[in-house]
Amino acid sequence: MLKNKNIILGVCGSIAAYKSAILVRLLIKAGANVKVILTPDGANFITPLTLATLSKNPVYTQYFEEETGVWSNHVELGLWADLIIIAPISANTLAKLATGICDNLLTAVYLSAKCPVYVAPAMDLDMWKHETTQANIKKIESFGNTIIEPGSGELASGLYGAGRMAEPEEIISFLHHSIKQSMPLFGKKALVTAGPTYEAIDPVRFIGNHSSGKMGFALADELVTLGAEVTLISGPTAQKEHQTLKRINVISAQEMLDECISIFPETDITIMCAAVADYRPKVIADQKIKKQEDNLVLELEKTVDILATLGKTKNEQQILVGFALETNDEENYAKGKLQKKNLDLVVLNSLNDKGAGFKSDTNKITIFNKALERTVFETKRKAEVAKDICIAILKISK
Missing domain, CATH: 3.40.50.10300 (CoaB-like)
Structure with a gap:
């Protein structure tokens, strides 16, 4: 299902960002072409070098890299993608997608894209349950985006409950099933x-x-x-x-x-x-x-x-x-x-x-x-x- 698909993986600020490395590896193994956009907060949890090595592509972090003089064209990236996956997506970025705030490269690419978008939330239990977060979830779903529900378990705060980002293998399985359901001969x-x-x-x-x-x-x-x-x-x-x-x-x-x-x-x-x-x-x-x-x-x-x-x-x-x-x-x-x-x-x-x-x-x-x-x-x-x-x-x- 993912072979030769152009996939942008957005990685936000969350301890679950370490799972993104495994997810990139699984996407590449499935035959996808992967480009990673790492938010500034995401870079506090995982290095661009790790994701670049696994994806075999440079990692995008800013609109403009002063050291190299390279400009990242958000419109071009958005049109290149067959799928956008934001995993993990933080409560902060979730709110930005819901309200249209466009203050970094990832949100600009999201607003430019015409492809299906999947988000895998990762946050603490109380943040996930908060009325604002749940309202934002419903709002971005109304835009046609797909939520990969978080699992339950021990969280970084020490609490136990919902908020754990879905495991990379679960995300791959979810994508396979979702893509297949959208195909014209699904069920035949x-x-x-x-x-x-x-x-x-x-x-x-x-x-x-x-x-x-x-x-x-x-x-x-x-x-x-x-x-x-x-x-x-x-x-x-x-x-x-x-x-x-x-x-x-x-x-x-x-x-x-x-x-x-x-x-x-x-x-x-x-x-x-x-x-x-x-x-x-x-x-x-x-x-x-x-x-x-x-x-x-x-x-x-x-x-x-x-x-x-x-x-x-x-x-x-x-x-x-x-x-x-x-x-x-x-x-x-x-x-x-x-x-x-x-x-x-x-x-x-x-x-x-x-x-x-x-x-x-x-x-x-x-x-x-x-x-x-x-x-x-x-x-x-x-x-x-x-x-x-x-x-x-x-x-x-x-």
Whole structure:
């Protein structure tokens, strides 16, 4: 959820500032780009050098650094950020955010920002409970900011109660959940198939195809990015997923069919991207077939059409997307597949198009919807193609 996010971490004057060092480390570990703004009071509790070392970026403390002559552009910083986290936020800074006081770099960046803002309060029990503090909390929440509630425990004053800043691990977990909830496919379950299937001839040989699985894996990753809970059923491939998802490895068309039938009823979105074998040997030899005759005749039988099988059982709330890889009369075949197999979208790619097809890092697609409306895309990298396909899915999401 936090990978490649630009995050500004504001650190205010509180003994809990020591936790900010751990929080920076966790944010960096999660793949975020972190810039720290340390208030003058915050610098009394933790050094800029510590936070700069962990964030791998200079720490901002003033509008203008007299020694270096560097001016910190608060507007630029505010627009750079995808998220602002103020942890710890003191009662003083909380009051400034509530009333619009802008007397330091952190508050100026806050007022300039257009991104979500999260604050993790840290203060003594009586300060936290005070009517003014609680009124300020409600006020900044009304502005759209999110409060990461403090925990209870022993406080620096020796009192016991609410006011402890949430632990860094809790903040990371909170951010993950909050970001995911805001994603367009949050709460949706998705199924993606990818790669080839191998149909055994004997214990050594098989019938297969050249699918690398790149397109299916890119789709699975993009669906996770959009907040879906994704199951990826993959045939034999060297590809690796880059997001957190459930992966099921299969070899044959029958294995893929069995897994799809098991999972499909619970899914909201299914994208059948795998290059499934249309035929398989009718008889599989128990032992390796020896090279004896000049000719070898294999009798093949049809495999079960997985896409058509799912299309027959899908309900009105489910979205089913198929692929059509063609070499001739491409659009008619694609539209025929869309209608015969009860699809919501069909993605056509042609081996006649340069940069499309198996193994390539790029693809060129045309998408047809149920109304047979056609959208043509230029050749793009498969990660970008996956985004285009997911945008088309979002348009018809139910």
